[in-house]
Structures are given as C-alpha cells and as structure tokens.
Amino acid sequence: MTPLLEVRDLTVTFPARDGVALAADAVSLAIDGGETLAVVGESGCGKTVTALSLLRLLPASARVAPQSRILFEGADILTLDAEALRRVRGARMAMVFQEPMTSLNPVLSVGTQLAETVEAHEPVNRRAALDRAAEMLALVGLPDPRRVLRQYPHELSGGMRQRAMIAMALICGPRLLIADEPTTALDVTVQAQILELLASLRQRLGMSLLLITHNLGVAAGIADRVAVMYGGRIVETAACRELFAAPAHPYTAGLLQAAPRLDGPARPTPAIPGAVPPATAWPAGCRFHPRCPRAWERCGREEPPLLDAGPARASRCWLVADPSGGRA
C-alpha cells in the first residue's frame, strides 16, 4: 500500500553568520493513511523544519536541496506550481501551529478565519461557510459555536484558541494533519484534552496525523509510530510501544531516562550530558557520539546509516551492526 506521505532525502539548509546551517539532513519518513506518526526531538533537531517543508512554509532564506522529495497523493510537493500548492494547503494537508495567539489574526473574527478557508477551496457562499465553521467548532468541543464565530482570538482562552485552530485546519477535510507542538504553549490539564481531541478526530475523520513534539509523554499517548530526530537526522524509528519498551538508539534511551517519573522512588533525573551542537558544525561521524555513553572509536570516524533493527524498526547506530559496542 502506498503511504499517504513519503518524504525522501529532505535536506534543508539556512545561511548563517558563520557558515551554513544544516537543519535537516537527508530526512526520510513515511505516513500511511489513518496512522499517527510522532516526530520527537529536542529543539534544534530539525523536526519543525521538516514539518514546515511539507507545505513549503519555510522562510525565504531556506534552501531545499534538489534531491529532496516530498510525495503526497501522487505528486511531489516540492515541484508543484503555486496554484497547485495552494490547493493542497488547507484542503488536502493542513497544519496546526504551536502558539495559537500569534498564529491567529488578531483583527479578524474566528468565524471569518474559518470561513475564508472554506471559501478558498470550495464554491460556497459566506453563509454556508459560516455554517460549516459552526459545525467544526462544535466538533472540536467548543460550547456555543455561534457565539465563538463572532469572537476575536484575544477573547478566547489558550485552550479554546487551539481548538479553534484545529477546527480551522480540519474544516476542509484534509487527509493529513500536521501538528507542530500543539500543546506546548498550553496548561498541562488543557494539553491532555487537546491530545485527546486530536486522537478522536483522527479516528472519526479517518485522517493521518503527524505530531511534532519534544515531549515523549505526548508521543506515547497517541502515536502509532515514533521517529526520533537528532542533529537534523532521523536516528530511530519504531512502533510506539516497542520504542518505549526497548529503545534501540542511545539518544532515545537517554531521553526516556531523562523524563521525570512519578512512579518509583524519588531520584535525581539523569540528563544527557553536553548540549546540542550548532547546526553549522555537526560533529564528524555519528552526530550524537560526543554525548553518547556507548560510543567507541568507530562512532567518531564513520556516521552510521539507518540500520534495520527489526520489523519496521530502524536505528542510526553502530550498535545495531555490532551490539558488543566495539569491545569484541
């Protein structure tokens, strides 16, 4: 079965003051219809750049390497002409952003912002568009949708705004929803509600969900599969349960260990030593090796490719090829 979205060798660079920043390096991933894929990583790992590339929303200074491919519904997004791209955006593939306050236009009403999405893609009049908007607002769990239509973003709470953004993204029934850190700017209690909303909507509307997050807990809650990114590269992919049960990559293991837990005795949370290097100067060999507790000399010399670590599993780590870690 052809995946709904297939990204191949996506490479994105930015000009920086001291060279070129390699934000995404030959990133490849795929999402099937009806699947939830979580892309997890710290800030600076390239996950947001990857997400923005999917709809060509990168800033003007970004350069996408020519060998990159983003295949969606049988076409390469990167080579679509402007009008074809416009027809995909919002209607076939949609995106929800992290900060709902700045991502919504402060001087237009919620209703206007929802209705204009419909009007941009379907031949409906304003009244019909507003009706659809009210339906979507109800679907995302907002009480009194007609009233919300007339309100402005600053009149809604953070959680309500994010629900409105989700409604706006889904109003034309896209096959794929990209959610870039949808809950990071929200209170913890609201976070859970939004995640639950996303999961239930995915199921009801039969669409796929690409969730970008730095929070493993968020991923664990709703993802079918997880891809971990570091240094502009995918370093591990696995089914969600397997990843959390037995991570194949030391970075993933480190992330899991570093997450504070409520069960078990209180202990100091072990952090991954060191810091993420700048994107203009990734280390030679495996990009994680300077911070890796299992690294050996091969890791500093040669960067591992994504190695097959089992059915539907891959890990960019020499330990997959040589589990003894160079000690044999």
Next chain:
Amino acid sequence: MTRLRIGLVLVGTLVAIAMLAPLLAPYPPAAQLDLEQLRSAAPSWAHPLGTDVYSRDLFSRLLYGARVSLTIALLAVTLSVGVGTLVGLVAGYAGGAVDTLLMRIVDAGLAVPKIFVALVVLALWENVTIGAIVAILGLTGWFGVSRIVRAEVMSTKSREYIQAARVLGAPPWRIIVRHILPNVAAPVIVTAALGVGQVVLVEAGLSYLGIGVPQPTPSWGNIIADGQSVLLAAPWIATSAGVAIIFTVLAFSILGDGLREHLDPRHP
C-alpha cells in the same frame, strides 16, 4: 557606503558651501547688474544659472540663500532641541501636576499647524528679521522633542540603578546628567537632524509667501517666489531653488536615518 556616511558627506558639503558662499559667489547677491540687458537671462558662462527678474546673478543668490536658509534652520533646531529637552526633562522627572500641565501645552503646540502660528505672530510684526524667524521656528518646533525626551526620562527613571542612585543621595542634577541624558541623546540627535530638513521646508514656505526672509536677502523660498512670475519664460529661477531645497532636505533626512541606524538599534 552606509547611509550615515552618505548623509555626513552631503550635509558636510552643504555646510561647506554655505560657509564659503562669500568666496564662491561671483557677484554680490543683491546686486542688480544690468536692468536693461540681463533681466531673466538664460544660463551662460558668465552666469551659470542665469539671472533673475532684477538681473541679479542667480548662482550667487542660491549660494547666499544656502547660507541664510541653513543658518536659520540650524539655529532654530538648536533652539527647539534646547527648549524641548529642558521641558521634557522637567516633565518626565517631576511628574505629577507639572508633567500634566506641560504636556497639555505640548498637545496644544502640536495641534496648531506650524505655519499658522508663524502667521499669527508675523501678522503683527512690521519688519521681520532673521532673528525673529529663528525664534518663531525654534519656539514652534520643540514640542515633538519634549515628548521624546519625556518618554525616555520616564522609562529610565524607573530603572533600578536610578532608584539606587537616589537612595544613595545623588542630587537630581547629577542623576539627570550622568544617567538620563546619555540615553536621551540618541533619539534627540536623530530628531534634530530630521528637524533641520523640516525647518528648511517651513522657512522656505514662509519666504515664498513673502512673510519670511525679507528681500533683497536671498532665501530659496523667496527666490522661488521671484521665479513664479516668469515661470514659463525663465524656468531656471524657480527650478534651481527648488532643487536646492530638495537636495538639502534629502541630505538631512539621509543623515537622520543614518544616525538612527547607527545610534539607536532599538528603532531601525
């Protein structure tokens, strides 16, 4: 070349021209050379910009006009900046009723268009002198500066190191001079540079209307007025003076922009 450098070069050239006018001008600006032959003569070798309706050499008049207009503008702006800074400092530092009173005056000053104020005052004066023009333009131009200074003072005043200085017993004057003025300097200098251009325009307008610099002293404004009656026959009169004004105001605008980029990174 950065804007600042371009601006400095242009303004420097202008100031140099203005100062050297007596040396550069081939004829005295008020001399009527030959009322028979040389009225509104076209540009020639003897008279690079021609002559005006009274057979005065236009080039010389323009050079002296630069002197007059620039002097008026620079003096007026200095006056404006001085008064405005003082008022802004007092209002910002003192606060309360003093501040409210002063700011109402500023609002009033900003509400009356400058030319009208000049008109009102000049309506009563028989003989306008250059000093009077400087005074009028200077005293009507300080309102904007005072607002800027007041804003800076109020924002700086609440900072902690100021509170600390006050607690330590530093007298207000020292606080103002050592802490507040340096912060204030940058936006004020930018405003001043841009202000010179604005004053040149206002003075030119007044001179054009006949209530500014009195004849036969040349000002670019009254040269344009002279040139208006023969606009089709001798367009170089009004045109050259107009271009001179544009060049001058542009130079100071570029300088102001350059200064702003250089001194005040918060306000690009």
Next chain:
Amino acid sequence: MGEGTLSFVARRLAQGAVVLFAVVTLVFVALQAAPGDPLTVVEERISPDALERLRRNFGLDRPVPEQYVRYLASLARGDLGVSLTQHRPVLDALAGAIPNTLLLAAAALLVDFALGLTIALFQATRPGTPTDAALSALSITLYSTPVFWLGLLLVVVFGQGLGWFPAGGATDPITHASLSPAGQVLDRLHHLVLPALTLGLAAAGYTARHQRSALLEVLGQDFIRTARAKGLRERVVLLRHALRNALLPTITLAGLAFPVLLSGSVLVESVFSWPGMGRLAAEAIGRRDYPLVTGAALLAAVMVVLGSLLADLATRAADPRLRGA
C-alpha cells in the same frame, strides 16, 4: 462597537477641549508678546481720537487678565472678532472658505493613502530588490520636496503646459454658473485634481515609508504563515491579513498628519488660488488683518483636534483588541 465607545468619545472630547483651551491661551500670549499692540498697524491712518476710541472698543486699555477673560468669553460665544479688511465677523469671512479647505484636505488624504499604500505594498512584496530601493528613493524625495514648488511644477506642466487641468481656482469663473449640476460637480473635480495631487504626493512619500516597514513587520508574523498554510490566495493574504494589520499604525499616523496637511494647504491654496482658509489667512497677513489670521489659526486647531479624534475612533473600529471586550 462595544460599550465603552461613548465614554471613550466623551473622554477624548474633554481632552480636546483642554487642548483647545491651551491653544487659545497660547495664541493670546503670542498676540500680547508681539511688539506693539494690534492697533499699531492702523495707527498712521486714523486720527488719535479715533484710535483711542478703537482702543477702548477692543478693550486694549484694560489690564491683560481682563482682556484674557473677555477674549475667552467672546470665543465661547463663537465670536472670533471682526476682520479688519473685510469688515465683517471673522467667522463669516471664513465660513465659506472652510468647506473648500476640508475638501482639499480630504482629497489630499485620499491621494496620500492610495498612492502611499500602493507603493508600500509594492515594496513590501519585493524587499531588497532594486525596485524596492528605487521606490524608497522616490518616497524620500517626495517628502523632501517643498509642497509649493511641487505645485508650481504641476501647474506649469499639466496646467499651462499640457492644458489638461486648470491652473487655479476651485471652479471655472466664467462657465461654472451655467453648467448643469453634474457639470458643476465635474468642474469642481477638474479643479481639485492638481491641488489635491500636490498636497497628497508629498504626504504619500511619508506614508509609503512608514507603511512599508509596518507591512514588512506584519508579514514576518505567525498568522501570515497560518494564512498561507490554509491555502488562501496570496492576494487575500496580503490584503485581508497583512494590510489590515499594517494599517493600524498608519491610521494613527493619519491623525497626526492633520497639522501637516493644514500647513501644506496654506501654501497649496496660495499656489492654486484655491478659495480656502489657508489662502485667506496668507492674504490677510499682507494686510495685517490679525483677527482673521488668528481666527484661522484657532479653526485649524479645532480641525486638528477633531481629526485626531476621528483617527482614534477609526483605530478603535479597526482593532478589536482596543474595544475592551
């Protein structure tokens, strides 16, 4: 609009009243500070007795504070004094001219915004290009140009030269009365073009500059990215999302433009013989008719205060965040 608008207007009107009071006081002080008293200008022409009577009439022999009170009182009655040249109340003399000045200012504002916004939009959609730089140069040159000189230029080229537009006046002195109502409107518009263009062009340079940076700032904001992500047409993104937001600071700026526009109108009205308040004031100067000039100045201040109030109301209408829900 929400509740709070009424109290907002009331508050601003009260502020405006205070400002006007301060203006009136300042004008009074200016008059007092000028050398000689107002009657020196007519001194030579009349007998000392008549001069004395005039003095008493104008109350100029009273102590200054009393003059101030009488001045305020007469202003409150709407009495701006009597024009020395037209020999009728100043308000009457100016009444016919005010609509012409307002018409010119409004038309100029229209030109200002239409041109300024177009230039700014053009620039903001291609920043850093040679076109952008060229338009910036154009803007800065426009607002460095003396407005009366620009007027002369336009008159010479389009009025006398090409003959497309009349060289002055608000209506055709010969034919206007005999035209049909539609013809009269067209005649007025025909005469309005050059003066409005003159006044508006200079202002447009400033507006374009300001609007360009406002647009560039807005275009960098998140909600523009959202708008594109939704698949909106670029034109919609630009106009409905970017411009709507970028206009907010410009509307406020328009409120501040009134003093400049009115100053400019004095000069432009003189160049084009436009029968407005500014031209009357400029002519009155030559004849030392200080009541007329003062009256014009006060009316100008009133217009500025009202204009700024209108701009604030417009900003409130355009920005829902200010309506305090």
